[in-house]
Amino acid sequence: MARETSNPRVIVLRCRACRAELPAAPNDVAFRCPQCGRGWEIEAGGFIERPSHWVASPAGGSQPFLYLPYWSFSVSAAVNPGRMAEADELGARDKAARFERAWIAAYSIYRPTYVGEWGLAYTRINPKWEVRSGHGPQAPGATISGVDAQNIAGHYILGEIDRKADIGSLDLDLEVGDPELWAIPCYDLGDKIRCPWTRAELAATVLDDLSEIRSAAPRRQA
């Protein structure tokens, strides 16, 4: 007797706008259309559109690079004057006011808190990027949902402000915007990838499915 095959629910992965096929690895939950650049997330068995942006590749580099997916959020954080010691309060208010946007890596990393997650670095330094929309580079799909990333973004901001002041004594208004799907380039050095802006490096072995990422997003020459 034939073994019963599992029958996962299949949804047709085509861009709702231009009908191009979306490159999908098994764990992907959101995609950038390789043809028109729109962003789509699987939610409740259907697609919802997410704003989609990409960052221009760094000028002057001669190394091959590839694009990785990130979730990004507008951030508004404000510390209300209150019960804290004045110096702490000013420090926390300065820190809170500096955050404009948060990023969360949407690709799978092995032990991200140990090796360093580049989204947190971008959230700290808010790079002056040339940000574009629409048709652009191919990028692999996101393996975490926009809503999960939104929660992590809130924790990032709280954690950063907490380094300046005890969050327990803080009266904080924090707004994290809706998920946007971003594609951000990094250098692909074979056994590792390097961030063009922070110079941070990640060993290829800590990236889940780097070979799949490479095949979804062919390396380009800068």
Ligand SMILES: [Zn+2]
């Ligand atoms: Zn499309």
